[in-house]
Amino acid sequence: MKPTWSIRRRILAWLFLAMTMVFSANLLSSYYTNSAAANRAYDRLLLASATAIAERTAIKKGLLHVDIPYAALDMLASTAQDRVFYAVSGPNGEMITGYEGIPEPTGHPQRTQDQKPQLQSFYNATYKNVPVRVVVLRSFISSQHLSGYATVTVAQTRGDRDGLTFSLLRDSAVWMLIIAIVGAIAAWIGVSFGLRPLGRLREALGRRSPDDVRPVLHNVPSEFQPLVSAINSMLHRLDGGLLSMRNFISDASHQLKTPLASLQVQGEMALRETDPQAVRAALTKVNISVQRTSRLAQQLLSHARATDDRAAFAVFDFANVARETIEIALPQAIQKSIDLGYEGPEHVKINGDRALLGELVLNLTDNALKYAPSQSIVTIALEDRGKQVRLVVEDNGPGIPAAEYDHVFERFVRLDKASAEGCGLGLAIVREVANHHDATVVMKDGAHGGLRVEVDFPEQKKGEG
Amino acid sequence: MLYRFAICLSLFISYVLVAPTSVHAGSYTFPAVGSQAENLSIYSSTDAERIEPLIKAFQKRNTATAVTYHELSTIDVFEQTKAEIDAHLPTADLTLSSAMDLQIKLVNDGYSQPHVSDEIETLPKWANWRNEAVGFTYEPAVMVYNRRLAPDLSRITTRFELANAINKKGFRLRGRVVTYDPAKSGLGYLFGTQDAIQSEDFWYLARSLGDSGVQQMSGSGDMIDKVASGEALIAYNVLGSYALARARKNPALAITLLQDYSLVMSRIAVITKNAPNAEAAGRFIDFLLSREGQSLIAGPASLYALRTDIKGAATAKTLQEKNNGPLIPIRLGPGLLVYLDHMKRKDFLERWQKTTHKK
Numbered sequence: 087m088k089p090t091w092s093i094r095r096r097i098l099a100w101l102f103l104a105m106t107m108v109f110s111a112n113l114l115s116s117y118y119t120n121s122a123a124a125n126r127a128y129d130r131l132l133l134a135s136a137t138a139i140a141e142r143t144a145i146k147k148g149l150l151h152v153d154i155p156y157a158a159l160d161m162l163a164s165t166a167q168d169r170v171f172y173a174v175s176g177p178n179g180e181m182i183t184g185y186e187g188i189p190e191p192t193g194h195p196q197r198t199q200d201q202k203p204q205l206q207s208f209y210n211a212t213y214k215n216v217p218v219r220v221v222v223l224r225s226f227i228s229s230q231h232l233s234g235y236a237t238v239t240v241a242q243t244r245g246d247r248d249g250l251t252f253s254l255l256r257d258s259a260v261w262m263l264i265i266a267i268v269g270a271i272a273a274w275i276g277v278s279f280g281l282r283p284l285g286r287l288r289e290a291l292g293r294r295s296p297d298d299v300r301p302v303l304h305n306v307p308s309e310f311q312p313l314v315s316a317i318n319s320m321l322h323r324l325d326g327g328l329l330s331m332r333n334f335i336s337d338a339s340h341q342l343k344t345p346l347a348s349l350q351v352q353g354e355m356a357l358r359e360t361d362p363q364a365v366r367a368a369l370t371k372v373n374i375s376v377q378r379t380s381r382l383a384q385q386l387l388s389h390a391r392a393t394d395d396r397a398a399f400a401v402f403d404f405a406n407v408a409r410e411t412i413e414i415a416l417p418q419a420i421q422k423s424i425d426l427g428y429e430g431p432e433h434v435k436i437n438g439d440r441a442l443l444g445e446l447v448l449n450l451t452d453n454a455l456k457y458a459p460s461q462s463i464v465t466i467a468l469e470d471r472g473k474q475v476r477l478v479v480e481d482n483g484p485g486i487p488a489a490e491y492d493h494v495f496e497r498f499v500r501l502d503k504a505s506a507e508g509c510g511l512g513l514a515i516v517r518e519v520a521n522h523h524d525a526t527v528v529m530k531d532g533a534h535g536g537l538r539v540e541v542d543f544p545e546q547k548k549g550e551g
Numbered sequence: 552m553l554y555r556f557a558i559c560l561s562l563f564i565s566y567v568l569v570a571p572t573s574v575h576a577g578s579y580t581f582p583a584v585g586s587q588a589e590n591l592s593i594y595s596s597t598d599a600e601r602i603e604p605l606i607k608a609f610q611k612r613n614t615a616t617a618v619t620y621h622e623l624s625t626i627d628v629f630e631q632t633k634a635e636i637d638a639h640l641p642t643a644d645l646t647l648s649s650a651m652d653l654q655i656k657l658v659n660d661g662y663s664q665p666h667v668s669d670e671i672e673t674l675p676k677w678a679n680w681r682n683e684a685v686g687f688t689y690e691p692a693v694m695v696y697n698r699r700l701a702p703d704l705s706r707i708t709t710r711f712e713l714a715n716a717i718n719k720k721g722f723r724l725r726g727r728v729v730t731y732d733p734a735k736s737g738l739g740y741l742f743g744t745q746d747a748i749q750s751e752d753f754w755y756l757a758r759s760l761g762d763s764g765v766q767q768m769s770g771s772g773d774m775i776d777k778v779a780s781g782e783a784l785i786a787y788n789v790l791g792s793y794a795l796a797r798a799r800k801n802p803a804l805a806i807t808l809l810q811d812y813s814l815v816m817s818r819i820a821v822i823t824k825n826a827p828n829a830e831a832a833g834r835f836i837d838f839l840l841s842r843e844g845q846s847l848i849a850g851p852a853s854l855y856a857l858r859t860d861i862k863g864a865a866t867a868k869t870l871q872e873k874n875n876g877p878l879i880p881i882r883l884g885p886g887l888l889v890y891l892d893h894m895k896r897k898d899f900l901e902r903w904q905k906t907t908h909k910k
Contacts, residue, residue, distance in 0.1 A: 152895075153894070154895050156890075159885040163884035167681045170885040184892065
């Protein structure tokens with residue numbers, strides 16, 4: 087197991103991402119806020135300067151006259167030592183004194199709703215190739231010769247404003263950084279605290295004995311509840327699996343005990359015989375018993391495998407398997423004079439576990455041969471129905487009562503208790519293998535009075551390989 | 552060179568019309584000590600002979616630098632620099648001027664570039680604006696009188712007393728007081744306007760000066776000459792550096808720093824916006840502000856050193872330590888632009904004329 091990113095790292099990464107986004111937005115908004123605040127603060131000073139000039143604007147001998155007070159420009163001496171420009175113009179826009187060409191405000195209507203000139207306005211502009219903040223102040227003056235609005239314009243470079251904006255911005259950035267660091271530390275510690283219940287859970291599970299499959303009843307945070315539920319459900323299934331495996335093993339050992347005991351008896355009897363003819367007869371019995379026991383062992387293994395995984399799945403020719411089965415079962419059929427045959431297409435492709443499906447066909451065939459009387463007919467048939475495949479094994483023997491159909495699939499059930507043959511595992515294996523292939527097994531009365539077993543395989547999704 | 556000539560001519564004409572003042576003239580070339588690799592061109596209102604020791608010492612340290620020194624009036628330093636930059640013509644690397652207001656206007660109007668150095672960092676705030684206008688001297692405006700002819704004038708310690716003395720001794724001082732003509736001298740105008748800001752007594756003094764038939768002159772040197780010759784007894788608002796140099800040679804000349812306050816002027820260095828050799832100009836400024844430069848300013852140049860770690864008579868330190876009354880340096884800043892406003896200037900000069908030309 088390769089560990090992925092630790093939870094701590096994940097949380098920190100998300101935190102970093104979220105904080106970066108929040109901080110960028112915050113910096114942007116505080117830039118505008120701070121810039122506006124800096125403008126407000128310095129605009130007041132700029133307006134005071136313009137007002138001081140406007141106050142000393144008067145009409146002298148019929149002409150507009152300005153006596154710029156020393157303080158008007160001196161008050162604009164700032165820490166950033168900003169440059170200062172000013173201009174005064176008369177009612178008709180004629181320049182009285184000051185700097186020429188300070189840009190006028192753009193984009194803003196210069197008159198209020200009642201068509202009077204706006205008395206004061208602030209705006210940003212570029213003058214002499216440097217960005218400046220400008221105030222325009224209009225003041226009404228009147229005398230017998232002249233009356234109208236005098237315009238005082240004062241502009242200042244933005245050094246102090248930008249300096250203030252920057253320092254405010256730096257302050258808020260420092261605070262955000264502190265918040266980020268504290269947040270990261272809190273997350274770091276919080277993750278350790280938050281994961282403590284998980285540690286306790288780990289210890290509890292670690293202390294358990296291997297066969298302890300009781301559900302976990304620890305109190306855990308809600309985030310871990312699904313995990314605990316999943317563990318509990320897994321333990322539950324494990325419990326079921328263990329139980330059935332235990333049952334199977336006890337059944338199997340019980341089943342193996344009988345033939346092995348009879349083998350032992352036969353062996354001892356053979357040893358006691360002195361007549362070679364009798365020894366041979368006894369050994370023949372032993373041999374038959376060994377074959378039967380070996381078959382039983384194989385069936386037990388098949389049964390165990392059928393509950394296993396699908397790793398051995400592949401596409402193969404089911405018709406071949408059917409024919410091979412007939413070859414295997416033919417001696418038995420001949421012995422009972424049973425007509426055993428295959429009906430169906432030459433090739434039937436199917437996706438599945440070849441060995442298990444062979445076992446399935448063999449078990450059904452074996453079953454039919456076992457319970458059908460001599461002179462009867464047993465047919466293995468395959469039907470290729472496009473995407474579905476159906477296997478049919480039919481005989482014209484006595485059949486079984488419909489009420490027993492479900493019962494016969496249970497392990498070690500034999501309807502005919504007297505018979506020595508078989509162990510009752512065959513149909514159980516059939517069912518397991520069918521389940522393993524998502525196939526359904528149906529039992530019916532045969533057309534000629536015997537038993538008909540139909541195994542329907544679902545759509546062959548993997549195609550023809 | 553024809554364009555240069557044309558500009559000089561036009562400047563000369565406007566100069567004659569606007570302000571026919573003392574004769575500043577001449578270009579001086581100081582060839583490099585070693586093989587020349589660069590040239591530093593300076594427009595300056597300071598007499599070449601005063602600045603020469605500084606240039607020579609600078610060249611000892613910068614052996615590949617030739618210096619061309621153009622001596623101009625304060626107004627020409629301003630006008631010529633402005634006109635040349637406006638016309639995209641080659642101009643001086645550095646301007647040195649005692650007209651602090653005009654140097655501030657050069658900077659404010661964008662004709663300069665900043666120079667940042669450790670030396671500039673040590674300057675007091677009032678002597679540095681934007682690292683573009685940099686003061687390098689500390690020269691008080693003083694009163695000079697003729698100690699031999701009128702020893703009793705030593706009693707005058709304030710402007711008010713001066714005005715009263717002129718009023719009282721009207722007959723003796725009549726026609727024998729000199730001061731700057733603010734209309735003709737940039738420095739005189741600066742001192743006058745700063746006086747008007749500083750003191751309520753200024754216009755009272757102006758009226759007294761007018762009553763006494765004050766003589767108005769355009770240079771400190773000329774005023775001191777008058778006092779030395781006895782033609783005048785008192786010179787008001789004389790540049791301390793000139794007075795000190797002359798008083799050292801002429802014991803009849805006495806210097807008074809008035810007790811109510813003394814204005815302090817600083818010569819301002821400005822590197823021009825398109826200086827061909829701004830780097831050398833910066834080096835020269837750093838040299839002017841260095842211990843060596845300031846020692847020379849206090850010594851052979853007879854200007855007052857701004858640095859307080861220089862010893863000698865002509866230093867800010869000595870001035871501040873003597874009981875001289877408040878020394879008020881003229882602060883660099885946008886306030887200096889106010890009296891350059893043409894309307895303001897006209898008003899001031901009109902009032903000055905009206906006040907001083909009564910009789």
